[in-house]
Structure formats: C-alpha cells, structure tokens
Amino acid sequence: MILRPKFKAKMPIEAECISPDILAEKRIENLEVYHGNKRRKLSDLFEILDVKTKDVRIEGDVGNVKYIGAKMRSGKIIIDGNAGMHLGSEMEGGEIFVEGDAGDWVGAEMRGGLIRIKGNAGNLVGAAYRGSKVGMRQGMIIVEGDAGHEIGERMKRGIIAILGDVASFAGAHMKGGTILCFGNMGERTGAEMDRGTIIAFNPLQLLPTFHYNATYNPVFLRFCLRELRKYDLPIADEHITGRYERYNGDLTELGKGEILVWKG
16 A cells, blocks of 8 residues: 655644554545544545555655554555654554654554664654553664664663664663664663663763673673674674673662673
8 A cells, every 4th residue: 555645734643544454454535634633534635545455655754644553463664754753652563664764752662563764763762651661562673873862761672773873861761672772872871770781882971870790792692683683783793702891780770781882
C-alpha cells in the first residue's frame, strides 16, 4: 500500500490507523485520523494506492504525523521522509524504516520488532511514558544519526544502537537491555540505573556513583557485536577484540548496571 500526503500545513495529525495490521483488517473508507482537534478521513489527507499489499510505503514527509506504526504486530512500514512523534510506540513486531528524521518517543514502551532511522531521532527513544514503570521491553531501535535526551529511560530489555551522538541522561532508571553509542554521550549517562548495559565507544564523563571494576574483553560482548554486524552497524574488528573499562552503578540505586567504555 502506498500513501502520499495531500496536506501542506504543519498542523499535528494523529494517525494510529497507519499500521499494516489495521489497514489489512478494516475498510480504508472507515479509517479516521485527528487533524488538529478535528476528525478526518484518512483518504482526506492521503492519496491511497495499491491497496492489495499489506506493507505500507509513505511517499513524502510526514514529520507532523504522530503514532505511525503504534502497536503494530507485523508487516513493514517504509517512510520516504521524516516521521513524527510516537513512531512505533508500543509496537509488538514488524519493521519500520525511516529515510529521514523522527520525532520524540520513537519506540516508546516497544515490545518487539525493528525500527531503523537513517537520520536523527528526538528525545526519549525507547523510553517509558510518564507514570509508567517500564519502557522498552523487547526489539531493536537503530538511529544512524544523533539522538536526544533520556534515550532508553526505564528500558527493561531490547537493544538501542545510536551511530551518532546522544544527549544527556541516556539509560536513566534503566532496568535492563543494552544501549550502544558510537558517537559521544552526554552528561549523566546511566543516572539511577538498576541493571542493563551501556556500551560507549568514545570516552565519556561518568557520574561519581559509578565504580570502576576492571579493564578486560567481555566474552558476551564479542558474541553480541558479531551478531549486530548483521544490521550493518559500524562495528570494527577492534571493537570485538579490544578491551573495555567496566564501571558498575548507579550506586545510589541497585547498582547492578554496567557501563563499558572501549579502550581500543
């Protein structure tokens, strides 16, 4: 299925119906979206072509469209431009590919599947919504550009890989899972994390509540990095065979989290 935006205004659009599961199960003429505070038909805002295919391709910029792929269970969404907030939030399976940038809350409380963004992402990638105790639970998020603040906040499982830089509070309140950053990491990385692993391939400023353990080559990390090469991440042989400084923390909390800093 191909969707081509008809709108030009930047008024926010909430379109949870743009999901392979919903588009396959319901009649397109019955699907509704919110355009600002008004209910509109999906066909009023998008030209809809090739409706026989389950996968969805959006040909155009939808940076003002929220909740694309929210709660999706299967199929594929390809966006040939920017995507709005809450992309793939609470998704359980399937794949989402974005050729441009994405807004805040990418993969919020994600339960499975793959999200890959060619450009930059906003804040709170894979995070928990305010008031929730657990963020991302399964799946993988790859951002080839930079990401904002609080990525992986309260995440429990899954993998977040950022090829560019990350802003402050990455992995805050983290309960499990893995965050990899190939660029630079901002302040207060891992603040109040209980469990989980943060892998930094460049030096970073650590909180004083993290304790140095050892410099070594973790066995589990060798297997993990070799597996992640399947996703075309910039993992060099030196990353696999190199040594890492291990710090555990945050000691103000449970203290069973770890930050691994590559030393070459």
